[in-house]
Amino acid sequence: MTTAPRLLTLIAELTYACPQRCAYCSNPTHLTRQGRALSDEDWMRVIDDAEALGALQVHFTGGEPLLYGGLARLVARARERELYVNLVTSGSPLSRRRLAELAQAGLEHLQLSIQAPSHDKSIEIAGVDLLQQKLKVAAWAKELGLQLTINIVLHRENVGELSELLALAEGLEPHRIELANVQYLGWALSNRARLMPSREELESARRLAAAAQERLKGRTDVLFVLPDYYAERPRACMGGWAQSYMVVTPDGLALPCHAARAITGLHFDDVRRHPLAAIWREGSAFQEFRGTDWHPEPCRSCPERHKDFGGCRCQAFALTGDTRATDPACSLSPHHGVIREARGARAPRGELLTLRRAPSVDRNLQ
Amino acid sequence: MASIAPLNQASRPRLRPGIRLRHDRSSGQLVLLAPERGLALNASAGEIIQRCTGELTVEEIATELMHIHRDLSLPELEVQVMHFLRRLMDRGLLTMEMTR
Numbered sequence: 133m134t135t136a137p138r139l140l141t142l143i144a145e146l147t148y149a150c151p152q153r154c155a156y157c158s159n160p161t162h163l164t165r166q167g168r169a170l171s172d173e174d175w176m177r178v179i180d181d182a183e184a185l186g187a188l189q190v191h192f193t194g195g196e197p198l199l200y201g202g203l204a205r206l207v208a209r210a211r212e213r214e215l216y217v218n219l220v221t222s223g224s225p226l227s228r229r230r231l232a233e234l235a236q237a238g239l240e241h242l243q244l245s246i247q248a249p250s251h252d253k254s255i256e257i258a259g260v261d262l263l264q265q266k267l268k269v270a271a272w273a274k275e276l277g278l279q280l281t282i283n284i285v286l287h288r289e290n291v292g293e294l295s296e297l298l299a300l301a302e303g304l305e306p307h308r309i310e311l312a313n314v315q316y317l318g319w320a321l322s323n324r325a326r327l328m329p330s331r332e333e334l335e336s337a338r339r340l341a342a343a344a345q346e347r348l349k350g351r352t353d354v355l356f357v358l359p360d361y362y363a364e365r366p367r368a369c370m371g372g373w374a375q376s377y378m379v380v381t382p383d384g385l386a387l388p389c390h391a392a393r394a395i396t397g398l399h400f401d402d403v404r405r406h407p408l409a410a411i412w413r414e415g416s417a418f419q420e421f422r423g424t425d426w427h428p429e430p431c432r433s434c435p436e437r438h439k440d441f442g443g444c445r446c447q448a449f450a451l452t453g454d455t456r457a458t459d460p461a462c463s464l465s466p467h468h469g470v471i472r473e474a475r476g477a478r479a480p481r482g483e484l485l486t487l488r489r490a491p492s493v494d495r496n497l498q
Numbered sequence: 499m500a501s502i503a504p505l506n507q508a509s510r511p512r513l514r515p516g517i518r519l520r521h522d523r524s525s526g527q528l529v530l531l532a533p534e535r536g537l538a539l540n541a542s543a544g545e546i547i548q549r550c551t552g553e554l555t556v557e558e559i560a561t562e563l564m565h566i567h568r569d570l571s572l573p574e575l576e577v578q579v580m581h582f583l584r585r586l587m588d589r590g591l592l593t594m595e596m597t598r
């Protein structure tokens with residue numbers, strides 16, 4: 133049984149600019165082909181229309197959403213519309229005063245990323261060390277009564293330091309610790325041979341996460357999901373393509389998922405040109421892979437298809453060149469070999485250069 | 499962290515900061531909003547949570563709900579309310595106000 137698609141979550145990518153340059157960034161690898169940025173007024177309309185369509189929450193993200201000057205105004209608008217207001221951030225640039233303003237405006241949940249427990253590692257992973265700033269921001273968030281999630285993206289460069297990372301995160305007394313795994317799209321795909329952990333490394337990470345779950349019960353939720361490269365079944369892409377999420381990019385394109393912009397051959401509508409409801413219901417990119425009717429074999433006759441929707445479209449495109457293909461992460465996919473190979477093709481430590489986005493040129497960036 | 503009062507008839511449950519109730523536009527039902535999840539509430543769950551403002555005690559909440567659950571005695575209803583509240587506490591959504 134599939135339920136009818138319903139927009140629940142608006143993901144507002146306010147800017148692609150960011151003080152960090154993570155080796156696994158999900159922003160487009162080609163930042164040049166961008167249109168004009170949305171204005172505050174455009175964003176307000178997007179927020180209103182998303183809520184009118186049924187959305188219950190908004191994630192302000194980027195890039196770094198703190199680099200968007202009008203953030204507090206958008207937070208206030210979203211809260212006025214009774215949306216649950218999330219901020220997904222690196223924690224910089226931010227003063228206590230500005231965070232208090234955001235909380236005052238209606239911010240409810242701060243999701244703060246932490247890359248590594250040490251200075252050198254932070255630089256290696258994110259191109260910059262913001263750890264001290266992040267620790268301050270976490271403390272402010274708690275003081276201001278915000279819900280706090282510490283998000284740690286795991287990969288080979290930091291998976292060996294998970295105990296230290298967990299100790300660091302626990303000390304901040306967050307409500308949740310999210311141990312995410314890199315999704316090999318965009319920059320992360322270019323750096324895959326460097327970032328891919330081994331099965332053993334993941335297994336010990338899973339054990340550490342389970343121990344933390346036990347230890348922190350009732351205080352901090354600890355979430356850990358096995359990455360799809362090591363699972364036999366794919367992830368349902370965002371709860372299914374165009375089932376409950378809409379991403380709006382800094383330049384106003386409505387996407388069914390963060391990474392969809394990389395898929396060539398899909399047309400994405402501009403939120404300034406069409407009503408959000410029309411894009412959600414009839415937009416060609418949203419309709420293309422909605423539900424299960426479009427599935428080729430082996431998904432077409434597979435009982436799992438209502439659960440995972442055939443996996444990730446962006447991954448199918450990135451790894452097979454065919455957006456309609458079954459996600460190669462599925463062991464039933466005829467392309468599953470590329471996943472097995474990637475697990476084996478891990479570069480010897482220190483041997484590969486990391487490719488990363490250029491430093492952000494943004495006048496807000498001090 | 500401040501010490502948390504235990505859950506009994508005299509405790510005063512309150513939603514944690516950053517957890518909020520609203521009506522869902524399409525179903526008209528109450529939903530509980532929290533990071534990464536929205537919980538759709540059935541009518542009786544909604545009746546309980548609406549009263550978790552830190553003002554009322556569990557006993558007072560149960561008393562107010564007597565008219566909806568006519569088949570239950572007050573002690574029975576209290577047990578059910580506490581059972582439900584316990585689950586919300588375990589999920590970090592609810593806290594208990596210290597008795598004033």
Ligand code: SF4
Pocket residue numbers: 317367368369370388389390391392443444445446447
């Ligand atoms: S298609 Fe893949 S990258 Fe895109 S939302 Fe789905 S899972 Fe994420």
Ligand code: SF4
Pocket residue numbers: 365366430431432434435436437438440441442443458459462463464465
């Ligand atoms: S064949 Fe398709 S539907 Fe079945 S498990 Fe694999 S991806 Fe999912």
